[in-house]
Amino acid sequence: MFILYVDDEPTLLEMGKIFLEINGELSVDTVTSAQAAFKILAAKNYDAIISDYQMPEMNGIEFLKNIRAMGNRIPFIIFTGRGREEIVIEALNNGADYYLQKGGDPGAMFTELAHIIQQAVLMRRTLLTLAEQEQRYHDIQNANDLIQSVDPSGHFLFVNKKWTDTVGYDELELNNLTIFDIIHEESLQHCMEVFPRVISGEDVGIIQAAFRTRDGKKIYVEGLVTCQIIDGKPLYTRGLFKNITDRKKAELELLQRNDELRAAYEQMTAIEEELRGQFEVLALNEQRIRESEEKYRTLFNNTTDEIYSHELMPDGSPGKFLEVNDIMCSKLGYTREELLSLTIRDIVSEAHRQKMSGIKEQFSGTEVTTFYGEHKKKDGSVFPVEITIRRLKFSGKDIVLAAARDITERKRAEDALYERDLKANIILQNANDAIFIHEISKEGPGRILDVNIQACQMLGYTREELLGMKIPDIDVQEQKARVPEILKTLFSHGNIVFQTEFLAKDGRRIPIEDSIRLIQLDGKPVVLCISRDLSVQKRAERDLDVANRKLHLLNSITRHDICNNLTAFSGYLRLAQGISSDPKMASYLEKMESIQQSIGQQIEFSSVYQDLGTTTPTWQDLHTLVTKLPFPKNLVVHNDIKDIVVYADPILEKVFFNLLDNTLRYGEHVTMIRVSAHESPDGLLLRWDDDGVGIPAKEKEMIFKQGHGKNTGLGLFLSREILSITGMTIQECGEPGKGARFEILVPKEIYRSVGKQ
The missing domain is CATH 1.20.5 (Single alpha-helices involved in coiled-coils or other helix-helix interfaces)
Known part of the structure; x- marks a missing residue:
């Protein structure tokens, strides 16, 4: 049988392939994602699919849905560690043939999975061949399977020779019996529930049941039952069963054996825990560990740490290695035989050797100790390790059992973190602005957690004084009323910029611009506040x-x-x-x-x-500005701008007045003006269109020059100046002869809808 196994865990795929192929009955191909599975399914046929549930991009049930949506009825088995009931129901409802949860003894788990695969493939093949079997009626009597047919009331209509030989009833005796008379009590309730479903025409899948023979013995059968229905009326059922009594017994024996193995595995797991915390128990259970040597060796060699034991000399110095695991051989580059001929001194750095006397003294007063050192590979390179050693008795001798963990990545991460913190502190202390980090909650700003030198110098406090204060302690009184609005913006947008004042230690009010941002520190929300002193400004x-x-x-x-x-x-x-x-x-x-x-x-x-640029820009409603213009009554005006405000000089209205003056003065035969707004990638695009004569191409830029024009020559020139105060630009883009079009580009940060103010 050819099987496709899909799981995002390569280690589990490799182990599963080995277990499933061990008897030679299954051939397994593996992939690590549903997307890869679709590609291989397009090129190759399989008898069944095994899929994990929780995978990135597409989980097992989504994969199943896609397979079924393509009309593919291939047996599909969900094999996962997620065993929640709703996942099982969803998998079966979407066409999964079986659902098996990962866990427990790997041998028993994959044995059960192999059996499920064979069942699913058998059911599929049986369904495909059922029609052919019906056409070979004359071969039924000599079939090796139990074949029967009963009417809707349960009375027998037909049984083959294999059936009578196995169950023991002859045809005369069967005339007075129903199907329920020969079903063993173990399966009676189940069969009585399934029989009406079969009569209704439902495909109930593979049925397992226990029959009671004429001499009272119990036999197990497995097979398919269908119902012949004509014009909506059930006529008879047809059943094809295999005698699986021997297999059932084997399965029961296998289950019993698996229980024994599981118990042994759990026992081994307990031993592993004792290896970490109670090494004295290791000595007391020496004989038991020897009996479980193979399992112990698997655990010993498949940990991620170096595990080794060595002699302990009378003077407390380390002797030769007694045992090493495969990980240690791999990391150090030695064979097991080479390591067993060496001592600890041969595989540690010079710096580590110099510390060994101190470790020896420390170890002499305790049974277990942990310390840091450096292991040296065969090629001379060294790497940092965390070593835990324990003294114990073994065969009457003092030995040391040790576990060494490679902490290269941890050290690299610690060094990187230290360097990052150092850089952050340099930036913090050398910033030109005052910087505060403080607590924050829905009620308001809280305790100050950190400050830089500039914050201390600006306010006149020492760092220790500020760290004992809260932000409200340095806020001016009127700032309290603004806190709810600031918090609302901060928690919805993550940052906000505003101006306020701080109180210095000497009582001075210092005007500042606060730029604050919500960040996470040790899993809690805090505020990073950069305060710029605006006194000079x-x-x-x-x-x-x-x-x-x-x-x-x-x-x-x-x-x-x-x-x-x-x-x-x-x-x-x-x-x-x-x-x-x-x-x-x-x-x-x-x-x-x-x-x-x-x-x-x-x-x-x-x-x-004369007031151009001398007053602070304000938010102004564009629709209102256009509506207030003195349009002639004979002119059709379309004001399409709705609910938009822009941040501009207070005399922005003069820009639109000048555009109207330009239209009326130079448009000659203008009958219509349209003012509209459209969002673009660069901001808001305001358009002023008329249907006059337009502006010649060579004058499109000249009209914005000072002194150009028939009147004052300043209208459009000053319009561009007014707009530039807050970063807006204006240009003429109309087509000569078809009307003028002035386009004003408003940057994103200085316009918004009225609802967002």
Whole structure:
């Protein structure tokens, strides 16, 4: 029989293949995943599949479902260590033929698995050949199997010669009997439950039962029973059974033997535990261990640690090795015979040899001791080990039993952890900002766990003082009201940045920007807080604000004086125009009037934009900004922007006013404007579209230059400046002749929907 065995544990696959193939009846191929199984199933036919349940990517039941979905009825056996009832039910409901739980004695476990495989394959083959057997009716009487047919009431209609020879009843006696009269009490209840299901046409699979012969003996049979149904009416059943009495007896004997082996295995496991903790018991059970030498040797040689014993000389120094395991030979590169000719001194480093006298003194006062050392391989290389040694008596002599564990990876991990912690501490103590690590809970920030030097210098406390404090001890009073909102954001997003103030030891209020992140430390949530001192920045902002106010006042005074002078100039210009009759002079005066009007427009323009960049940006609703624009009544406007706010300079509305002014002034025949917003990989894309004449390709960038245009030449130039304050950009992307399209790109961090504010 060809079997496919699927399990993500290569060691178990190898062992299973050996056990299953041991009798030569099964040929087993192994793979470590369901995906690999599908590939090999496409190229080769198998009689049955064995599958583990818990595997990465696709578990055993998902694998089974896929197999059945392809119409493949191959016998499928779930073989796993997960024995929960719901998994068993799910496996059987999805078409598994058998379910076997891993565990116990490997020999008995794989013997049972081999038997289940043979049963499943037998059932499959029997189902495939049942139709052929019906057509060979004349061979039935000479068949080696027990063949019977009964009516729906249970009365016999037919039995073959093998049946009568085995059970002992002749045909006349059977006329007065039913099938239930010859079933042994052991199987009667089960058969009475199964019989109605068979009569209804259900495929009940392989049936095992016990018959009672005419002379009262019990025989075991196994086989298939089907029902012939015509027009929905059951006519008779057909049963094909094998006499498995001998096999049952063998199985019972095997089970008994397995129980004995399991008991012996459990006994051996107990001995293994005693090897670790009670070595005196080892001496007391010396004869028993000798009798179990083969099993002991398997355990001894398959541990992951070096295990060895050696003589203990009268002066306490180590003598020659008495026994070594295979792992020790493999790790050190010696054969067993070579090691048995050496002593401990031959397989340890020079540094280890120098410590041996100290170990000897330590060992002299105790029966068991553990220490660290270095073993040296045959090629001269060394590796660190953790050694546990125990003194005991063996055949009247003092010996040492030792276990040495290779701790190379542990040491490497410890060194890496130490180096990582060292680097982290260097970063912590050399950061320019104050750093705090503190406890956190749903109620708020708690005890300070660690701080760097900058935190101590900023607040005026020693490190020891801060480690005895809580974050609320250095928070200003008004910060307490903000804690619930900060906690909500922190626990939902994992981090938050905000500005607050800390109280220094001398009572000073220090403005800071806190960047905090939720992290795990020793399995508990804590906060990593980086606090940047904003004192210098705040002073600069105050100085800048004062300078802006002074500049604003100066601009207002200057503009007021210029406007007064311009008004006087305009009046005298009107007087001159009224008394002059010279055409040439009139032309000059007209040009002066145009220049005067242009100066007036520029002064008015400067009054609108004098606050550009001097105030903090704010969150502004785009739909509202567009709605407030003075659109002409004959213009169709589509404002498609809904529930979006952007972080921009307070005079952002001037950008949209300038776009409207540009459309009305240069669009010529504009009838429609559409304002929309679309998300893109780089951020939010705002579009201003009209159906005017558009902008020539060579002017698409020029229109944003200062002084370009027929009016002031500043509208689109300043629009770009307003947008750039918070990182937004603007460009014209329309098609000449089909209308203008201005696209404003808003970075991701400065826009959001109203619901997320």
